[in-house]
Amino acid sequence: MSRLEVQRSALRLSDPLSDGRTQQQLCELEQIFASCYGPCGQLKQIHNNRGGHIQTTSTALVLLRGVPVSDPLLKLLCASVLNHISRFSDCGLFTSILSCRLIQSALQLNFHSSTIVRIFKHLLGDCIRYLNSDSCACKLKIDFNSTQVLLSLARSIIVSKPACLLNSKEVQHVSCLLLKAFLHTVPCHIGGNTLLGKTIVYSIEGHRAEKSSLFPGMLLDLLDTCPKFVHTKLTSRSIKVMVFSASLSGDLPEGVNGGVEACTGVSPEAVLLESLLNLGSQLIADDVDLLVCQKVVHPALKQQLKKHKMIVVDRLGHALMEPLTQITGATAIASFQTAVPHKCYGQLKGLDMVSVASKRLLHLIPFEDSCVYTLVLCNRNETTLNELKIACQTAEHVLKLTLKDPFALLGGGCTEVHLSAYIRNKVTSEMNCELADLDCTATEYMVVARCFCSSLEYVARALDHEGRECLIDLSHGHKWIVPSNEFIGCKWSDLVTQCACGSIEKSNRMNWVVLDGNYDTFSPKLIENIQMENIPECIILDSFAAKTNALQVAVETASLVLDFKHVVKDVN
């Protein structure tokens, strides 16, 4: 008899949030995220205690994937943030900090959790309605006739990852490249089968970020010697391309699972090799110039094709197959044992060997209307390069999202502070109509609303890591930072110059109050003069779609976590 163990019954934990350990872990997670937030954020090193690879990062994606959490509630929180990141790429840290903060401040209140959850959801609805309305004062409409807003958006995202260690010239260069790549991936002709193009990222370590560049089409790494006959291919006719997704290395086709029976004298390998060489002769007869295979090509086949001046690229990998078929129009063949139909061949405008930052790569030049571009990213060491890759992928995604929602929100914490002022104002002025719907008392409503607003303000203040004073102005509701810590005897108006997002300069009629949650409510007014022409160069922007979804995910996750009554755990 093998070992038998008595099956233990499942554990039921009630009121999981009241557990001290969970609360401590929640607090710890929030500190990790809050200290990484923003362009002045601190970095974290994640590694295994047995040694092994160290990741230095400040991005939510790497942190959430790298930090293992076992508590079920916190696992839920991390999973929902990761889900948001996979759909919108940006504002991951914002979501995590806001939801942790909401949960923690709600736990301090003595009210019933279902009331709190109801009120949170109601306030969230108010926020989203305000953000979507036309009279929203923290929203900017993107004009696709000018690049300024899009460039500022891309630049704000690159700048928010401090581990990239870029100076402002390099930031400008990379943002311009990203914007160019985005504009190129939008197809010019809208036909039946239009797809947004793709930007492939090729990274090279050890060079300055200024050497990054953009190429139309694809860049392939030829691991063998670069064939000398590439330059002869730059003829006036187009390049014929054959794409294989099957393995041409002499393996049996993938469908064959069972054994093979053979008579002696017959070698299955030889038979397979013969069919490969037959394929080779067909390709030569059809005058194909370039053979690309997702997997490995048998060296005998390679030798035969090279003799006839055909370029063979193998080990392409799954990720590059789709853009390749998009550029060339070829159909990927999955079997080498039958004759190849002629309509599966693809076309390229040309081939070239390019030298990029000390590497020689084969450039597949597509026809003019192709939307696939390759962005070559360089940075000085592995850590900075990885962070730059994540930042660029985020920026690319955010720019694509603007096609659906052509708006941008003011960054630097101004939107959060503005929203908070708006909610405070709305709650005090329209209280009576709400109470009936929400089925709660006036005190409850006020207190929970204040908790909601102070969480938003906390997130806005988390951008500053040096304990500097944050102010709110009583006319527009933007966040202002006091640069130095010595302000005894000075008036606020002497110390500040412009708001955190950069859109408002100080004026004589403004008043400021410290942003600590206790200020008289006021109605934040629209900025009359934030026209397209007057947008300052260094304005900081956030993605509209990403941030609104982030707000929703944060509040809904917090509500879900607060609503848990029991956790059932299987301990076998």
Add this chain to the structure above:
Amino acid sequence: MDPVYPRTQKIASDYQVIRHRRHIGLQQLMALSASASTILGPNKSFKFIVGQNDDEAVLACSAFRLLENMDLTCAAGQLLNEAVQSHQKIYKTGSSTFMFMVGAWSSAVLECLRQDIRISLIVPVMSGGLELCIEACKAHALPIQDIYRRISWRTKTTDFPVDHLSSVRSDDFTHCKKSQTVLKSVSPVVVSSKKSALAESEVTLHKEQLKLNSPLSANLKNNKSLQNCLKLKHSRHFSVKNLEEPLLCRGGPNFVPDSMCSSMFFTYLAQSLCHGCSHAIRLVIDACRLQVKLARLKEPTSGALTAFDVSKLVTFVYPGLSENYSCVTSGFISWVLADQYVLAKSFHGQYLRVVFINGDATEKYRHVGLNNTLNVKYITDASCLEMNTEESWDCRTLAALLKLKVNLILIQGITSTRYVETCVKHRILVVQKVKHEVFKDLAEATGGIPVFYFSQLDESCVGNGITVTLWKTTLNKEFTALKITTSSTMLVTAFITSPAICKLQMLEDQFWTCAHRLNHALTEETVLLGAGDAEMFCLMHLESLVEEDPAKLYEAIHKHMATANLVSMSEDAMQYTRQILQLMANGWRDYISTVYYNSGLCTTKLKALTAISEYLSKKEKHVSLFSHFTPNVLGCDNDGKPTCENTGNAEVYDNVTVKLEAWRGALDLVMLVLQTDAEIVTGYVETES
């Protein structure tokens, strides 16, 4: 005072967060880099790294070998190792500078933190300051054309006066005559009105350095003053034995300053770049001369500089012989099994036909990517049992080779001893484990095509023209060293040997470092003055920026401030900038004093530091640091010569990109570690309360 220890929080069983009070990461970097301080400069100290458990020891004398062999347990140490290895992979030299500057700047940053300067100011000020210094250094770099002019001018004026002929060997006599005619044709250019730009610069150099007033032509007759010249410029270069090869450039009115194919200049440049590795640089210079010779055979017009190709250099390490036997030779050297000794001897002087096999030469070998999961069942009747597939493979392949009349197989992988024996019986030599670059080069040079399987072989894959020689004597009963070369290859092998086996790796590393330093200098065509000059220049530049041109400084700093609109340059920020740059400059002071201390020019680092401060206060910008640091200044006991093996050069040079990228990489690492405030250690099993 806060405790120095990191505050750890053990709350979860999944991971542990270690928060760094007092920046443990930077302290760890400082501690690790301290071991690099004796590796700087011309006198490198060797280090033994001993394993605690297994008592194995490794000898290291460069930063990357040191870090490679150490067991680094802290995160900062691993980051340092990764950064140093990746710098080494790209530049192949300069890792010791990298490691030292990491330590120096870590201590500078720690001092800033102790003075309560905030991180958001330290990062942009240091980055901005370094960028300005790097730009200034690039502008300050010396083009090697200038060095060439100085050297070629010296050799022309101090060439063979008539008196010297008696001490000259007979074969040099004709050479001397030749160079006298060279001189004769140069002098009218100098004196007459047909001035070329070169002549003018030669004249100015001449006046500056020797302070002789009479024109050159008068001195030709006046041997005494030439002898004075000789005495003033007493160097190995102008001794007789170095002038075996004629000056490869032609002087005279057709003189083209760009044809820098003088081997003497080459030797001079190489020796000033070697930083004390005189043994290695001798091999590199010999290798280069050989490459020039080989290139000449191919193309008669190529010069020394265009022929030097570091990608065609290979090393071969031979334990046991004395270091004096190190030399260079063309082609490559490989170990072969001793039973091929007789066969190899018989092939001496013949041209062999060769095939190139990628991968292994065995029946079972399949190319990479083939997942050989063929589940084959052979159905047979008893009459045709063929059990031994290996033997049949051997027969088939041998038949193919004999048909093609092949004498030599070069294999990148391995093969079985049985196969080697079979081949030897049929008069075919087998060389295994050929390095990839060598393989490719020989295949190209002989016209052969590398294949993976013997079944691919045909007439077009066979290469021709290989010669085989036995190399040195066989000390080892099992293996013999065989030299394989062909006439059209540019491969040059450096044969490195030493009686101390642990030293072999180090000698090989030094060879490569010197070769790459020379290669960088020739590709970039600029060098920096070494021996601390570049660092001193940066110190002075920073000082001048702070005092005279703060606007430029602040502009550079603003470029590195990500949120420039948030932090305005308030008064305290300006004062802090000065402090931060001062502390950053201390890193360079540390470097210079360590280099001078290590080279034996001064007895304590304090003396070097004092000398540096004096130099700075005098602000003699046109005098190089090396010439300023005389024995009086440094207060040392020997007669002003460094205690390392002096190559006789007056100057020491450094590569530009290597040094500047080492500084940049070092500062990047320090900034990354500075901005890290916590370590998250996963895989942690909770046992403590």
